[in-house]
Amino acid sequence: MYQFYNCLLFALFVTVVFDAVTAQIQDRQCPYGYFQLDSQCFKAEMSDHRTWYQAKRLCEDDDGILASPTDVFKLKEELKTRYGDATFWVGGTDEDEEGDWLWATGDRIDSKYWMAMQPNNCCGGENCALLGTAWTPPLNDNHCLNKRKFICQVRALPPTRYVSLV
Ligand SMILES: [Ca+2]
Ligand SMILES: [Ca+2]
Numbered sequence: 001m002y003q004f005y006n007c008l009l010f011a012l013f014v015t016v017v018f019d020a021v022t023a024q025i026q027d028r029q030c031p032y033g034y035f036q037l038d039s040q041c042f043k044a045e046m047s048d049h050r051t052w053y054q055a056k057r058l059c060e061d062d063d064g065i066l067a068s069p070t071d072v073f074k075l076k077e078e079l080k081t082r083y084g085d086a087t088f089w090v091g092g093t094d095e096d097e098e099g100d101w102l103w104a105t106g107d108r109i110d111s112k113y114w115m116a117m118q119p120n121n122c123c124g125g126e127n128c129a130l131l132g133t134a135w136t137p138p139l140n141d142n143h144c145l146n147k148r149k150f151i152c153q154v155r156a157l158p159p160t161r162y163v164s165l166v
Helices: 002-027 052-061 072-083
Strands: 035-037 040-050 087-093 128-132 139-142 148-155
Touching (some): 052 148
16 A cells, blocks of 8 residues: 555656646747747847847857847837837848848838838948837838847747656
8 A cells, every 4th residue: 555655656746747847848939048929039139239240140150040020010019028118130131232121031121110211221321120119110220330239039949748757
């Protein structure tokens, strides 16, 4: 009888640990430090101010891209909730052809995301997209060599279902 209870307790213990570990891994669809929006993962660099080019390279070093969200409004709201009013480099650029704005994914930037009177290619040329959480709509073109906060993006991974306890 004593052994039976020991077995039962052990089985219960294994079940609880297994569930806990599985739940943790299933929730973790984005790499550490990234938050999830739909099937995309984003990370805000709040203290590391960089030029657009440096930011792009740092995101690529992390196997990602400068943020090129499918829904800019949704990303803006999430960033505002998390960090308040701030501006960030995102992955849009018209460097290849003036006025032809593309995300890092190659998709065209929808004109509904630009602030009024933007993009204006001001002041000797602005070829990089800046997202402002206080702006509606949230995008403005800016000079690429300005040093700013930035947002990296990677793809969310499907949840891992198999967990080995040994
Ligand atoms: Ca431009
Ligand atoms: Ca501008």
